[in-house]
Amino acid sequence: MNNVEQTWGWELAAHHDVLKKMLGAYPSFHDSAVRSFCMSRRRETGEGLDGRPLPSGRTRDLVDVRLEVLHDRYGPPPVGRRHNYVVFLDCLDVRTAEIDVNAMLEEATIMEMTLKRVEGGLIQLDLMPNVGFDVLLTCAQVAVSDMQPYIRPAS
Numbered sequence: 001m002n003n004v005e006q007t008w009g010w011e012l013a014a015h016h017d018v019l020k021k022m023l024g025a026y027p028s029f030h031d032s033a034v035r036s037f038c039m040s041r042r043r044e045t046g047e048g049l050d051g052r053p054l055p056s057g058r059t060r061d062l063v064d065v066r067l068e069v070l071h072d073r074y075g076p077p078p079v080g081r082r083h084n085y086v087v088f089l090d091c092l093d094v095r096t097a098e099i100d101v102n103a104m105l106e107e108a109t110i111m112e113m114t115l116k117r118v119e120g121g122l123i124q125l126d127l128m129p130n131v132g133f134d135v136l137l138t139c140a141q142v143a144v145s146d147m148q149p150y151i152r153p154a155s
Contacts, residue, residue: 006026008027012115014143032110033073035068037068044060044062064092067135068087084149084151091137092140092141095139095140098134098137099135109132125138
């Protein structure tokens with residue numbers, strides 16, 4: 001039997017080691033919940049999509065997405081501690097997006113969330129919902145930008 005650890009592609013994310021350290025293994029984010037989704041255009045670059053400089057000092061806006069995920073929100077309570085973690089994920093320089101924003105109005109429970117390398121060296125984030133929010137993004141970089149403890153409400 002092969003006991004290779006399942007990573008769901010999280011080794012492709014910057015600061016992925018924090019996930020493993022704090023959660024004990026790479027998560028699939030099953031039974032987790034999306035707390036917030038933020039799309040912004042606060043950064044710019046002088047490079048085109050091909051990585052070459054844009055002409056005449058022109059710039060292009062970068063679209064970034066930040067997801068806040070309540071890890072294991074609907075799973076069994078954590079063992080050996082009172083809290084779980086909010087995981088902050090930054091998807092930087094988004095190139096393509098399929099997002100059902102109306103589904104965010106629902107409960108937004110995750111079945112599985114994975115990363116994989118795609119054409120052009122980009123990373124694809126696929127958030128497959130159990131209920132609600134469905135996201136498929138292709139971006140230049142994914143980073144685990146923060147993890148903060150949270151105490152789950154009593155069921």
